[in-house]
Amino acid sequence: MWSLAVASPHPAAAFAFAAGHPLRHRPSAASDRDANSQRWRWERIRACSYGSSLRIRHLPGRLYGDVSKNNLTPVTVEQAEASAQLPKGDMWSVHKFGGTCMGTSQRIQNVADIILRDPSERKLVVVSAMSKVTDMMYNLVNKAQSRDDSYIAALDEVFEKHMAAAKDLLGGEDLARFLSQLHADVSNLKAMLRAICIAGHATESFSDFVVGHGELWSAQMLSFAIKKSGTPCSWMDTREVLVVNPTGSNQVDPDYIESEKRLEKWFARRPADTIIATGFIATTPEDIPTTLKRDGSDFSAAIIGSLVKAGQVTIWTDVDGVFSADPRKVSEAVILSTLSYQEAWEMSYFGANVLHPRTIIPVMKYNIPIVIRNMFDISAPGTMICQQPANESDDLEACVKAFATIDKLALVNVEGTGMAGVPGTASAIFGAVKDVGANVIMISQASSEHSVCFAVPEKEVAAVSAALHVRFREALSAGRLSKVEVIHNCSILAAVGLKMASTPGVSATLFDALAKANINVRAIAQGCSEYNITVVLKQEDCVRALRAAHSRFFLSKTTLAVGIIGPGLIGRTLLNQLKDQWKEQLKTEAEQADLNKFVHHLSENQLFPNRVLVDCTADTSVASHYYDWLKKGIHVITPNKKANSGPLDRYLKLRTLQRASYTHYFYEATVGAGLPIISTLRGLLETGDKILRIEGIFSGTLSYIFNNFEGTRTFSDVVSEAKEAGYTEPDPRDDLSGTDVARKVIILARESGLRLELSDIPVRSLVPEALRSCSTADEYMQKLPSFDQDWARELKDAEAAGEVLRYVGVVDVVNKEGQVELRRYKKDHPFAQLSGSDNIIAFTTSRYKEQPLIVRGPGAGAEVTAGGVFSDILRLASYLGAPS
Ligand SMILES: NC(=O)c1ccc[n+]([C@@H]2O[C@H](COP(=O)([O-])OP(=O)(O)OC[C@H]3O[C@@H](n4cnc5c(N)ncnc54)[C@H](O)[C@@H]3O)[C@@H](O)[C@H]2O)c1
Numbered sequence: 001m002w003s004l005a006v007a008s009p010h011p012a013a014a015f016a017f018a019a020g021h022p023l024r025h026r027p028s029a030a031s032d033r034d035a036n037s038q039r040w041r042w043e044r045i046r047a048c049s050y051g052s053s054l055r056i057r058h059l060p061g062r063l064y065g066d067v068s069k070n071n072l073t074p075v076t077v078e079q080a081e082a083s084a085q086l087p088k089g090d091m092w093s094v095h096k097f098g099g100t101c102m103g104t105s106q107r108i109q110n111v112a113d114i115i116l117r118d119p120s121e122r123k124l125v126v127v128s129a130m131s132k133v134t135d136m137m138y139n140l141v142n143k144a145q146s147r148d149d150s151y152i153a154a155l156d157e158v159f160e161k162h163m164a165a166a167k168d169l170l171g172g173e174d175l176a177r178f179l180s181q182l183h184a185d186v187s188n189l190k191a192m193l194r195a196i197c198i199a200g201h202a203t204e205s206f207s208d209f210v211v212g213h214g215e216l217w218s219a220q221m222l223s224f225a226i227k228k229s230g231t232p233c234s235w236m237d238t239r240e241v242l243v244v245n246p247t248g249s250n251q252v253d254p255d256y257i258e259s260e261k262r263l264e265k266w267f268a269r270r271p272a273d274t275i276i277a278t279g280f281i282a283t284t285p286e287d288i289p290t291t292l293k294r295d296g297s298d299f300s301a302a303i304i305g306s307l308v309k310a311g312q313v314t315i316w317t318d319v320d321g322v323f324s325a326d327p328r329k330v331s332e333a334v335i336l337s338t339l340s341y342q343e344a345w346e347m348s349y350f351g352a353n354v355l356h357p358r359t360i361i362p363v364m365k366y367n368i369p370i371v372i373r374n375m376f377d378i379s380a381p382g383t384m385i386c387q388q389p390a391n392e393s394d395d396l397e398a399c400v401k402a403f404a405t406i407d408k409l410a411l412v413n414v415e416g417t418g419m420a421g422v423p424g425t426a427s428a429i430f431g432a433v434k435d436v437g438a439n440v441i442m443i444s445q446a447s448s449e450h451s452v453c454f455a456v457p458e459k460e461v462a463a464v465s466a467a468l469h470v471r472f473r474e475a476l477s478a479g480r481l482s483k484v485e486v487i488h489n490c491s492i493l494a495a496v497g498l499k500m501a502s503t504p505g506v507s508a509t510l511f512d513a514l515a516k517a518n519i520n521v522r523a524i525a526q527g528c529s530e531y532n533i534t535v536v537l538k539q540e541d542c543v544r545a546l547r548a549a550h551s552r553f554f555l556s557k558t559t560l561a562v563g564i565i566g567p568g569l570i571g572r573t574l575l576n577q578l579k580d581q582w583k584e585q586l587k588t589e590a591e592q593a594d595l596n597k598f599v600h601h602l603s604e605n606q607l608f609p610n611r612v613l614v615d616c617t618a619d620t621s622v623a624s625h626y627y628d629w630l631k632k633g634i635h636v637i638t639p640n641k642k643a644n645s646g647p648l649d650r651y652l653k654l655r656t657l658q659r660a661s662y663t664h665y666f667y668e669a670t671v672g673a674g675l676p677i678i679s680t681l682r683g684l685l686e687t688g689d690k691i692l693r694i695e696g697i698f699s700g701t702l703s704y705i706f707n708n709f710e711g712t713r714t715f716s717d718v719v720s721e722a723k724e725a726g727y728t729e730p731d732p733r734d735d736l737s738g739t740d741v742a743r744k745v746i747i748l749a750r751e752s753g754l755r756l757e758l759s760d761i762p763v764r765s766l767v768p769e770a771l772r773s774c775s776t777a778d779e780y781m782q783k784l785p786s787f788d789q790d791w792a793r794e795l796k797d798a799e800a801a802g803e804v805l806r807y808v809g810v811v812d813v814v815n816k817e818g819q820v821e822l823r824r825y826k827k828d829h830p831f832a833q834l835s836g837s838d839n840i841i842a843f844t845t846s847r848y849k850e851q852p853l854i855v856r857g858p859g860a861g862a863e864v865t866a867g868g869v870f871s872d873i874l875r876l877a878s879y880l881g882a883p884s
């Protein structure tokens, strides 16, 4: 995705638009593909900005498959259903439907239909209460405890809700049986709540008993709904079967042996091939009703799945499966087709709200796959969580399965020389943290042992810091510890993937993506299991970091926010080439340009990890900002020659910064417009060639003038034509004075390693002495015809000698100097053969000594210059990770 913003000093000509992405709206008509020039361009854009489109084919509808295997192909509903691999034979197929799936009578009917479609012979379905019912039940208990009589009305509401659903769903005898049970339960509850109200207190088991009714009712309704279709079906009150031992910290441990015994007994009494079981509720070994605590229905399904050694446990929910990243933060996130148990574990820990880690443990033991599927889109095959699939690809990209983030963290850094080699320091630190009940999320200690750093939730850090100051008061005052420091507003970004363990380069790629997005890493942790690499960053950088890393590993779109400064001739042409509807927006949304505001606007959108400013002015003051922009991590691209031909010390400072940073500075269009001059020179130097001399016609304007000034038109007419054609600088005196050529000579000289200033280059100016004081370009153009006769004479002299006039620039690397001159050349000389605005540049090098390497072609003009800038933007995209 691209974002464009444009700045100009003229109120009418300045505008900015942030989130547009013209390149995305590739003119898709086949006719566009046929237009050759367009075709190249759009194909390149796709390659760079939509790298994923090379690998991922979109069909109308959804996108399935495993992007990490680079074989993401769309599938039909039938293929999707087949690929869900329902268990065969007499193995139990366990399903779990959460509250949302059981939200209304219609949804309960849909659940019944899904179960009936499962071809497995034996099906065990775990259900939650209808949505909101568990909260309503807790509310009843709370009201009764606080002696609020409205619990009676609230209980009526619960009754009404279930009665209405049952009436919609069931009829005849089934309805009557359900309603009579509902009546009995509700009057029972009323009595119990009254007792709670009188006591003003509910024990945990009372409360659990009340709350668990939601599941009892939903399970019964569903079992009647299935029976309605003629399929025998029983319902199971899991308090008769599931035995758990409460542990501390609001958790329970299943007693598998006892539960298995009770399950066998239950089957002996009520053999059935389709069973609807209550989620969430269970019993203690002493037969006291209890629950598996919040979100416990997934856990119920996993425990039951392991007890019956199910072929598969399917968790039905309202999302398509586990995404490669939070889709609210990364719109390109993809559904993962498979995840190993450990990966799912890591992801669920990191807040990918799909499964609680403890859900995975019971099924993992028997290698039972868990499939997460969307009940509201059964064509989606979902995510299968199973043992590490054997056939996974070895690509680097396949190693990172997903990214997760945790916000609202603080880092604590305990530092000092007194820790090294002293056993017990870590124990003392974390002992103090434990004493205040804080949860340590990540720990990092470098082997020099001079500091220990760890992350805790922001809300717990004050207590942690206070406890550490108390615990280490003595060490701090004696100087053995230098500080206990808190760094607020941090986030964690974690890359998760089992195969990271055996693949070199994963962390390098991750950190490279972060560096290119100019994101500073505060701390790093990777356990030797290597299932996850955790980095701590500033919270404000977190979404950008996530997007930068995700796009790097998933080859999804490389996103780039592009700010264009100066919608003049070149800027406008570039915008046209980018194909955005920019003109309309300029009319309606223009505002006075303010560079600082503009840069802020470009940077503030967290959805774009990478930013580039394209300077399409000829302004020195704009160029003076490049240093600061690069320092901020904003890439710079420009056809403006001012920075590279300005004061040498500033140029050197800029290049030094750029080389030391991960930010890019491209300026191909400063010499020869779109012609590959800078890149050719770079290529020669980087491969070890030695530049001896660069000589050529560097001015499109002067080339045009001398190619066309042949005696038929006056000199001033030809100058006007060059200006009209868009070859000249904004002020054509820059061309005719030779300054523009001198700047190009300086740019190439510095690129070749010479340390020259603009003033070191002798220049033959073509601006007559008398016109140098003109205050405007217009005045100059008006007065120019009075010198036409002088030019006619100079031309005649040359012609008489069989020669032509050519304005040339020379970089003499051997003698470390440059020249800019008007010279005469014989008519058969290559420089005499040019036409239009052609530039010709001859590189004489150690390798190209006898015959120079020559680059020739139009070296000025809006289209070719903007094309050169565009090409730099694409090069940047590929440097940032878009596949080339
Ligand atoms: N014309 C060519 O063939 C060619 C070839 C190579 C390089 N270039 C370079 O491209 C650049 C643009 O040339 P052009 O012909 O489009 O010029 P132009 O005068 O048509 O456009 C320059 C734009 O920049 C705006 N601008 C000037 N100062 C500004 C500032 N301080 N802040 C914001 N906006 C500002 C102007 O309002 C104008 O919209 C120049 O540096 C030129 O040397 C041109």
Ligand SMILES: N[C@@H](CCO)C(=O)O
Binding pocket: 669, 670, 671, 672, 673, 698, 699, 700, 701, 702, 727, 728, 729, 735, 740, 859, 860, 861
């Ligand atoms: N004015 C310049 C534009 C290209 O840099 C020229 O005429 O060559």
Ligand code: NA
Binding pocket: 668, 669, 670, 671, 672, 673, 674, 675, 676, 677, 678, 868
């Ligand atoms: Na060029």
